[in-house]
Amino acid sequence: MANKLTPTEFLYGCSIDPEVQELRPDYRALLLVAEGLERHDGSTVADGLISRAEAHASGLLASTPVDQLPQISAWRDxxxxxxxxxxxxxxxxxxxxxxxxxxxxxxxxxTDIYNAISVLHQIPLGGEDFDCYEGPARLARATGDEDFDTTAAGAPVTEHPEPGEVIWRDDRAVTCRRWNWRQGQRTALSGDTTTAFFILDSLAPMGIQELNEAGDALGRALESLCTSVQISQRMAGAQ
Incomplete structure (x- = not known):
């Protein structure tokens, strides 16, 4: 069932609950919708980005412990x-x-493209199937009663977040637990996805310019993948 909202309606309906912004006043997100995607099981664009990301990670970890990399340290906090x-x-x-x-x-x-961009720009980045959403995305503190569809030992299961946990959700249920830890099955990207929704999360010391650069890199990669891609985006959170 297709999302009944246009990308613009969806993006400007997305919200960050005050309780989350109070927890991290430095949090901001770049929200991006890509329309016009075509089926691609493999891609030379993705292959090249993956190779660059693997080399970049090796270089970073050669000189700095992983938990001391700036954005990883910020997200641990x-x-x-x-x-x-x-x-x-x-x-x-x-x-x-x-x-x-x-x-x-x-x-x-x-998925390969956004994973590579995440590593290259050192930013948590999630991608989901726009048409599987029911209403806009909202970043909230969980009550603990929300449903989260995932798998365990290869079988579908429904879990519930811990009370107070930071979650992304739509009008139906949780789409991602622990801010950017694990995404649900219902809205997962697939080879059949034609419209995708991406969330680029940032905390200080990352600034707006770096966040926009990561979004631009993602947009360019998607446009290289499919010539018909149209990008809509919105910045939310700390200004």
Whole structure:
């Protein structure tokens, strides 16, 4: 079932609850919708980005412990702020940076591209199927009653976030737990995705210029993948 909102309506309907902004006043997100995507199981664009990201991660980790990289350190602090243990539930940037040094996972062209951009620009970045959303995205503190669809031992299961946990959700349920830790199955990107929604998360010391540069790099990669791509975006959070 297609999202009933236009990309512009969706983006300007997305929100950050005051409780989350109070937790991290320095938080801002670049929200981006890409329309006109075509099926791509593999891509030379993705291949090149993955290679660059793996080399970049190896260079970073050769001189700096992973937990001392600026954005990874900032996100570890943010996780502690809502009661998560960052050494057990790593933010998506840290998980990818650790894996990139020995080889990033390959999923599909869209996921491979945004994973590579995440590592190259050192920013947590999630991508989801726009048409699977029910209403706009909202960043909130969980009550603990929300549903989150995931898998365990290869089988579908429904979990619930911890009370106070920072979650992304739509009108139906949780789409991503622990801010940027694990995405749900319902809105996951696939080879059939034609419109994708991306969330680029940032904390200080990353500034607006660096955040926009990451968004521009993502947009260019998607446009190289499909010539018909149209990008809409909006900045939310700290100004």
């Amino acid at each position: 943010a996780y502690r702020g809502f009661g998560a243990k960052p050494q057990r539930t790593r933010n998506s940037l840290e998980a990818l940076t650790r894996r990139a040094a020995t080889g990033l996972p390959r999923v599909n062209a869209l």
